[in-house]
Amino acid sequence: MIENTPRKNKAFIAGVNLNDSNFDYYMTELANLTEAANMEVVGQARQNAEHIVAGTYFGLGKINEIKDMARGLKAKVLILNDELTPVQIRNLEKLTKLRVIDRTELILEIFSKRARTKQAKLQVQLARLQYELPRLHPSENNLDQQRGNGGSTGGGFANRGAGESKLELNRRTIGKQIAIIKNELKEISQQEEIKAKRRNQNNIPKVALVGYTNAGKSTTMNGLLQEFSKHSDKQVFVKNMLFATLDTNVRRIELDNNFSFILSDTVGFISKLPHNLVESFKATLQEVRDADLLINVVDASDPNMIQMIRTTQNVLNEIGIKNTPMITAYNKADKSERNYPQIEGSNILYSATDPKSITTLANLITKRIFVNYKRTRLLLPLSDGKTLSYLHENAQVISENFQNDGIHVTVRLAPEQQNRFSNYIV
């Protein structure tokens, strides 16, 4: 059978190693990112060096070596392991005659391919414009022709002279677009904030799935929905690819024993995520910031698991999350020989596709989030329907009994609720 798939661009990947013990791992990631951007990695090179060469990233000898190797392998694209300066990119393109893409542009390219919702599209577009702004050059006389632009900036600029004035015009146009997108995003995030506020008002604990991309966060969410939600049909998107999820999905999980919590699933992480991208995804990551408990999902079948855990930790630090309690959830145990599910302290070894694992994970979550909750018996006046309905909305009511002396309620209360209702405690 002849398959009608378009031939992929051949890419050569390379980087400067400044004596970084994680260098090999970063190059593995770079290869995966290149594949995720639908290109084929045909070869790679590295230069061990004390510092980056300011004008050309590599030294000249290395550049010639790469040029020859890439030509031999019929590569059309050179992909580099760091974010480069505009000058470095231009010089390398001249010297190698290859299209040069740095790590940041590569990640932006994947994100823009994956973005589905309006918010995700705008966030990626914003990061992309911010990346392009300092890279405009007088010799590029039209944004339409700009490298890697992919039409995201709209293009179609009036033809007003060449050189500096054209550059100024392009800069101003991009500046204006950035302002417009920021406004649109603000409107969207205000709507999201209203929803989040409503969720925050009640005392239902919030749990967020975080972790390296493709670790199985969305599969874990679907597993929990399947077992513990009336809305098990509201499944989220799962796929074996980097950055399948770019938005935040929020669902309510209702456990059998009257416990419930809010669960969110969001964008995955990778090393050296472009700062602009993290910045423009701040609204998407708000649920992570608001969470009472994080579940760090790790692909335990990946040989680079330890670096992936470190990467997640670094991104969490970058978005300002330091002391949120965390469960480390080692997923894909079905690919190993080990017994699962298995709990050890705050760690669980499990498989997101195994119902027994999901129930064990739910129990661990329950234990962690409700540790300070107390089973309490209250006696409410018969006339106080308001408090009763508050409890139903915001606490975990176990039983209620209308008697002559009042309403007897057994309920699990959060610490602040224990104070608030201390007058009613029997």
Ligand SMILES: Nc1nc2c(ncn2[C@@H]2O[C@H](COP(=O)(O)OP(=O)(O)OP(=O)(O)O)[C@@H](O)[C@H]2O)c(=O)[nH]1
């Ligand atoms: N064998 C096995 N595969 C799994 C397991 N959990 C998830 N996967 C697979 O791993 C791939 C990625 O799963 P997702 O749930 O989309 O991963 P994610 O962490 O949400 O990924 P991003 O949204 O891209 O960050 C899919 O092909 C899943 O079917 C598991 O327990 N065992």
Ligand SMILES: [Mg+2]
């Ligand atoms: Mg996902």
